Amino acid sequence: MNHRKTLIFSGLLTVVIVGAFQWPQKTQDMVVDVVGETVEETTRSILIQGGSLEDLKQKVTSVGGEVTHELGIIKAVAARLTKTQEKAIKEMEGIRLYEDREAETSSGALVETWYPSVVGADDLHNLGYFGYSVNVAVLDTGISGFSELWYDSINWTRFITQYDAIDNVIVPGAMGDTNGHGDHVTGVIMNSARSPTGKYNGVAPDAGLVVVRGFDNTGKGAYADVIRGIDWIVTNKNALNIRVLNLSFSAPPRSHYWDDPLNQAVMAAWKAGIVVVCAAGNLGPDPMTIGVPGNVPYVITVGAMTDNYTPQDPTDDSLASFSAAGPTVEGFVKPDLVAPGGHLVSVMQYNSEIATTHPEFFHSDWHFEMSGTSQAAAVVTGVVALLLEYEPNLTPDQVKHRLMSTARPALDGSGDLAYSIFQQGAGMVDAYGSLAAGTYTSANQGMNIDNDLAGTEHYGGRANSDGNGNYYLMGMNGHTWTGGYIWSDGYIWSDGYIWSDGYIWSDGYIWSDGYIWSDGYIWSDGYVFSSGLTETASVNTWVPPE
Numbered sequence: 001m002n003h004r005k006t007l008i009f010s011g012l013l014t015v016v017i018v019g020a021f022q023w024p025q026k027t028q029d030m031v032v033d034v035v036g037e038t039v040e041e042t043t044r045s046i047l048i049q050g051g052s053l054e055d056l057k058q059k060v061t062s063v064g065g066e067v068t069h070e071l072g073i074i075k076a077v078a079a080r081l082t083k084t085q086e087k088a089i090k091e092m093e094g095i096r097l098y099e100d101r102e103a104e105t106s107s108g109a110l111v112e113t114w115y116p117s118v119v120g121a122d123d124l125h126n127l128g129y130f131g132y133s134v135n136v137a138v139l140d141t142g143i144s145g146f147s148e149l150w151y152d153s154i155n156w157t158r159f160i161t162q163y164d165a166i167d168n169v170i171v172p173g174a175m176g177d178t179n180g181h182g183d184h185v186t187g188v189i190m191n192s193a194r195s196p197t198g199k200y201n202g203v204a205p206d207a208g209l210v211v212v213r214g215f216d217n218t219g220k221g222a223y224a225d226v227i228r229g230i231d232w233i234v235t236n237k238n239a240l241n242i243r244v245l246n247l248s249f250s251a252p253p254r255s256h257y258w259d260d261p262l263n264q265a266v267m268a269a270w271k272a273g274i275v276v277v278c279a280a281g282n283l284g285p286d287p288m289t290i291g292v293p294g295n296v297p298y299v300i301t302v303g304a305m306t307d308n309y310t311p312q313d314p315t316d317d318s319l320a321s322f323s324a325a326g327p328t329v330e331g332f333v334k335p336d337l338v339a340p341g342g343h344l345v346s347v348m349q350y351n352s353e354i355a356t357t358h359p360e361f362f363h364s365d366w367h368f369e370m371s372g373t374s375q376a377a378a379v380v381t382g383v384v385a386l387l388l389e390y391e392p393n394l395t396p397d398q399v400k401h402r403l404m405s406t407a408r409p410a411l412d413g414s415g416d417l418a419y420s421i422f423q424q425g426a427g428m429v430d431a432y433g434s435l436a437a438g439t440y441t442s443a444n445q446g447m448n449i450d451n452d453l454a455g456t457e458h459y460g461g462r463a464n465s466d467g468n469g470n471y472y473l474m475g476m477n478g479h480t481w482t483g484g485y486i487w488s489d490g491y492i493w494s495d496g497y498i499w500s501d502g503y504i505w506s507d508g509y510i511w512s513d514g515y516i517w518s519d520g521y522i523w524s525d526g527y528v529f530s531s532g533l534t535e536t537a538s539v540n541t542w543v544p545p546e
Contacts, residue, residue: 043080050095063088112195114311115340120432121203124386131204131385136244137233140182142175142213146347148193152206162211165229178217180352181539185248187346188378203382219539230265234272243388245274246381248374250281250291251537257295258458266293271449275396277381279373280335281324282541289324290334297332298444300400304341304376306546319419322543326422327463335425337407341376343369343545371545383431390435397442406433
């Protein structure tokens, strides 16, 4: 039996599914697993039509359900079904299922978000993959009571738990999000509402959710609080089956990646088997603007592209002007890839800090238009959830390689790169391609995260500077900073993504500018972090939608 390890509220729930819906050709039993305890899956009442009463009763019995009412007047039966039994019934030919009440959605009007289609997530939805059984931790400003965040695509509670790392407490009810960033990012990942065309607003609408608040109403968080949040996530990883961690925030680098305490916590999460997705930051487009923790070489760092408000026309897509670029000071190519991050629409409270500060971007019915690498990272987090539903045994390093090896770089009219790899990494994430690839190669070759954390070895990448402000990759052809053209398929890195791997740090990787950061940090002198880790990180800098 396959287990879906998640927390749901106990008790019976009476629900309604309007219309027929095709689910993937698979079934899964679900249990609740909280620190070793197993609870049987709850049931709900469903109306079933499609055939004679005897045939319907036989179908319900065949999946282990309980018929509660024979409704001959409408040629239907009512039955109590678990979610697994419900899915099995849906797969039977000619069957229609109905809820016994309408689920309310707090956002009201239907909206079209487009970004699931731009990255190919809607193709995976059509194949039956929605992120089911994959629990995602979002460390941000909290979430509000939007039903599309608390419930999955068939109105089952997806909510697991909420931890406030600032106050160090578990929050039993709705935590709220007075800033708005957490709601928006979570909605990009897993909004279960549908658009007017029937597509899902979120990338992984059935993913499980773990909410960790590490940032206040202004979007700022002390290192100590954010690290405590990551510590809690790693500690509860197994009990809550946390597979993915979304970090849509950044801080200015103050040291080498291995000396930064926040980066050390992020590396520990990766080592624990959690796929960590980080925003590149919104301080682009200049080189060497990647923030912490996006400068950690192991994690998946995401930059942003924009569709120029024409999502169905890829010919005018471009790199977002704010998207931070690499390389990192240790010579690693960052970001690793890019995703939609321009003018993404998601849920947000009308009285939140962001919505009241920028009311011109607040849509009616609780939707807000926002740009940033925070949103791009959330898109990739959703793609990771879809991939892990399909192949749950992938390691973080395998997930990273799968996404990079199937990404679609932006090319110019001659088939050359339209952007430097220090701007776009491997290219645009491709959800469908990542599932279809079937490869199991690991990224981060040549690096040992245990040794890195222990301080016995640290690593550098292939990037270097020629002393004139031109960045290149040692042993490979250089890449220039150019304008953007179209996002296209078909460009294959002949070197097998070797530029994403690492090498033991040595004097041979010292850049010609002596590691002088553009804002004046000379890292050889070292940055001494405060004893209370009062340094701050923040949700990424506001940028106008583009």
